[in-house]
Amino acid sequence: MLLVVGGAGYIGSHTVKHLIEQNQECVIVDNLVSGNQAAVENLYNSALINNPKSQAPHFEKVDLADCLALAKIFKKHQISAVIHFAAYAYVGESVTNPRKYYLNNVVGTLNLLNAMLDAGVNKIVFSSSCATYGNPQYTPLDEKHLQNPINPYGQTKLIIEKMLTDYRVAYGLKYIALRYFNAAGADKNAQIGESHNPETHLIPLVLEAILQRTAADKKPKSVVKIFGTDYDTPDGTCIRDYIAVDDLALAHYLALEQLDNFSGCLNLGTGIGTSVKRVIAVAEEVTGQACPVEYAPRRVGDPPILLASNKMAQEVLGWTPKTIDIRDIIRTAWNWQLNRKF
């Protein structure tokens, strides 16, 4: 049985869907603060479309602050490995309210690791982030790049990476920390997808703005702000490495299989850069609708370019992203928006 903490969230739900399609048994632990109960039902429906033998995941509403409840989970289920997604992930909020981030992300993970040790479980795949690098000194970023986060969110992820290393040395913990670049897109069956409240990410904001223009009154209710048009990039807007959420899910599955052979950190990205303006142009092409935009000042803390070298993930996991064309990624996100249930 696999324990998936944060399995009702965006990347977690896509990963559980993939795991149960592969006939793995999963128990989801989620406090449902950012995760969604509906995602648990819908990921199962989606998995059934691809594999009618998929087993429904178990679900336990538990917060990582609750050590007693965590210990009970490990007693109730025979856990072989843990995948840990649960974290607060709003960069801006982490700057104004770091206490919330250190408590939930760092202390929550410490509680989880200790519960694992107490239960004799020594395998974990952890959601880290390219935010641990800070401002790139060179691109594409490889795993050896200096880690110097520029916000508390990135700090929490880096601190956890260090905890994992120390626990490996002292207690023989087997871990893989996956440093995501920009997770994007949705389940190809459009049953689950990105659903944050508030939403801050570019692709869902663009698609939501386009959808509102298609409403009965045809009046745009939200306008996408392009944060900065004077960056040192070909069109002046920031470049990011958008990685399909289904490819992230696959990487977790492969990482579980490699825990006996490798412990360490791996980048997950495509190595392909897409600018903010290009994302908007592609969304307009895919949807056939115009996106209302306005130019706005730079957002604090945004590096001009973030691109992954995914060579190490290819070597260690045998992983290569399958959906690399931004049009295909945005198409899955659009289909999800059209079919959205939560």
Ligand code: UDP
């Ligand atoms: N962005 C933007 N307008 C928005 C949201 C994002 O111009 O309303 C830009 C942001 O400055 C960044 C890129 O889009 O360059 C991706 O931002 P997102 O928040 O999706 O992901 P991040 O790279 O911050 O993890």
